[in-house]
Amino acid sequence: MLRSLYSGVSGMRGFQTKLDVIGNNIANVNTVGFKAGRVMFKDILSQTVSGVSAPTAEKGGVNSKQIGLGVTVSAIDTLHTPGSAMTTNKPTDLRIDGDGFFAVSPALDGAEGPYLTRAGNFDLDAERRLVNADGLFVLGTDGQGITLDPAVTAFSISQSGEIVAVQADGTAAPTGQFIAVAKVVNPAGLEKIGGNLYRSTPNSNVDPIDLGTSLANDPATGTGAIVSGQLEMSNVDLTSEFTEMIIAQRGFQSNSRIITTSDEVLQEVVNLKR
Numbered sequence: 001m002l003r004s005l006y007s008g009v010s011g012m013r014g015f016q017t018k019l020d021v022i023g024n025n026i027a028n029v030n031t032v033g034f035k036a037g038r039v040m041f042k043d044i045l046s047q048t049v050s051g052v053s054a055p056t057a058e059k060g061g062v063n064s065k066q067i068g069l070g071v072t073v074s075a076i077d078t079l080h081t082p083g084s085a086m087t088t089n090k091p092t093d094l095r096i097d098g099d100g101f102f103a104v105s106p107a108l109d110g111a112e113g114p115y116l117t118r119a120g121n122f123d124l125d126a127e128r129r130l131v132n133a134d135g136l137f138v139l140g141t142d143g144q145g146i147t148l149d150p151a152v153t154a155f156s157i158s159q160s161g162e163i164v165a166v167q168a169d170g171t172a173a174p175t176g177q178f179i180a181v182a183k184v185v186n187p188a189g190l191e192k193i194g195g196n197l198y199r200s201t202p203n204s205n206v207d208p209i210d211l212g213t214s215l216a217n218d219p220a221t222g223t224g225a226i227v228s229g230q231l232e233m234s235n236v237d238l239t240s241e242f243t244e245m246i247i248a249q250r251g252f253q254s255n256s257r258i259i260t261t262s263d264e265v266l267q268e269v270v271n272l273k274r
Contacts (some may be wrong), residue, residue, distance in 0.1 A: 029236045
């Protein structure tokens with residue numbers, strides 16, 4: 001009887017975790033570059049009541065008898081599917097049309113990090129350095145922060161990530177500075193550290209990220225093209241999230257009913273003494 005109690009408790013814990021993930025997804029439905037999460041379950045080790053017997057000439061085989069002991073969370077995945085594009089027409093708002101990530105660092109020389117992000121809402125600070133909303137420096141393919149020359153009064157960003165200066169006569173003058181787009185072998189293995197940032201782990205990249213070989217729109221690396229004047233929005237699907245919320249709520253209620261029913265049966269056992 002106690003097995004059903006503990007199975008119900010494990011189910012309630014699992015669905016509570018699922019509701020926590022759904023709540024975080026819905027809360028970030030308008031977060032630029034956010035990637036939704038999902039919860040996957042697996043059963044806990046079963047208790048074997050009787051084992052298997054092999055068939056013989058006189059008697060057929062008998063299957064084992066096992067009682068499950070509940071459920072647990074097997075994985076909380078991050079779904080790195082592309083989000084919808086939002087047009088802003090701001091030159092420093094960037095979207096990656098592919099699988100790459102922007103690289104940012106708290107240090108201008110890139111000594112710390114790099115941290116990865118899909119949120120391309122960048123700006124120029126007072127010293128003409130390209131930074132994100134938290135003041136982290138956007139790194140170039142040389143591993144250094146990108147600083148615009150004071151002589152550059154207007155610029156555009158090409159699909160390859162190159163910053164192109166626009167001269168007074170309207171002609172383009174490439175600056176030779178490229179915004180780095182890092183390729184990650186296993187994006188689901190990245191660690192979220194807050195602020196729309198990810199940190200590389202041994203399961204996302206076996207080798208350290210080499211920004212020097214991560215030019216945007218490079219078919220050899222598959223990082224994708226940079227689209228200026230657009231932002232990638234969250235990939236959260238509210239229809240799916242609300243459906244999963246209903247499933248989690250009903251699952252939680254069903255497991256709580258298991259606990260209630262088990263308690264009633266135990267109460268009947270106790271009442272046998274009367």
